[in-house]
Amino acid sequence: MVRLVSVCASLNDDELALLEQLANPTHFASGETLFTQGAEAHCVYNVTGGVIRLYKLLSDGRRQVVGFALPGDFLGLAMRDAYGFSADAIGDVAVCAFSRAAYTALVDAKPHLLKRLHEFATHELTLAHEQMLLLGRRTAEEKLICFLLGMQQRWARLGKPSVTVPLPMTRQDIADFLGLTIETVSRTFTRLAKEKTILIVPGGVRVMNPERMHAVAA
């Protein structure tokens, strides 16, 4: 079983053993829904494999993707009784599910686990502020470039450093994450490729001119 590296790095062996007793390894096929915004929050999840789309919907169908969960990520910080967003699998996904009751009890019993969770929440909040800046004030090109560099960095931290950034999500997902339309995402990718800033490859993008990209993301 994949180590619950993200949340659990601060636990000792006894505690890890305890945690693994509570963990229910589960998997979801491509497109399956883990949970839906507004539903009662029964479980929290630690992602062990695959990518998950997290999103909010408006009643008329407009969608905002609030994040993509990668292996190691923890779903359950931003919830009280009900889930604040929906989550579904992009490709096949493996998670460890915990009942909320067990999770709550464990957190109450282990202050340093709580501390670790709080650090995560704090980090998420910082990222959320970055995303507000991106959504509110950046141009389409800047949005795309920041997104690519951000994904590259996240894959790198998972031990997959590469100039080729995997993009398992659809163009529509990217558009809904960046507050753009699918056409604008596509056109902007094409333009960046034409000027050799990136190279579009199946399933992702290869970073060809990181200097320019980092300059734009500034």
Added chain:
Amino acid sequence: MVRLVSVCASLNDDELALLEQLANPTHFASGETLFTQGAEAHCVYNVTGGVIRLYKLLSDGRRQVVGFALPGDFLGLAMRDAYGFSADAIGDVAVCAFSRAAYTALVDAKPHLLKRLHEFATHELTLAHEQMLLLGRRTAEEKLICFLLGMQQRWARLGKPSVTVPLPMTRQDIADFLGLTIETVSRTFTRLAKEKTILIVPGGVRVMNPERMHAVAA
């Protein structure tokens, strides 16, 4: 001294006394800066009076306001070594400042204080997700209306329920919060006033048609 109601509701009297020893009551005049994005984070703050603008800047001057801190709010969740955003006073502001060292030590010693902080962080994260939806997918009119209802709700929770929403920040601040320009904010307010959805009064706005507004915010 104003009770540190927000963070400290879960503390007992001994702990509150301890906390008040650590608290440095401070105030800032209108426009003064509490701290700047990127600076080393020496202090955390609990707002006891006034309103604070929290914002991020791009190198070319584009600004995104990531929030407005009201009395009771806590500044210091979303930071590690350096402040992730800048903060300055809108009108005169009173805060309790805590050194980060003292804050860290106290939090380590008091798990239920940490738990309370974590609940706050979690709530902030939920609000941040809402704001992403607003910035990425809502129209100018929807943005303004959501903003007004949100401010009304926040004032109400502070014991100031009223159909008149105080807006001590400038139009530019509102624009930078909603990802709009000052002209669009002004025009949209004017339009809402013309159709009697709101009434613009000195220092704020009076909600005239809450039904319509809540329907739009849906």
Added chain:
DNA sequence: TTGCCGCATTGATCTGGATCAAATCCGCGG
């Protein structure tokens, strides 16, 4: 191999909100 079908790209046109440009308004110091 063929024919879908869902994604993605590309093109033409439109438009909400930005930008540029004046007025007004208003609080305040002299």
Added chain:
DNA sequence: CCGCGGATTTGATCCAGATCAATGCGGCAA
């Protein structure tokens, strides 16, 4: 009371990105 300076409103025009509309491109089931 007057004049100044910042904030706000209002008007005219522009444009980045949305919308509308084909077309292209795989992957895969039969």
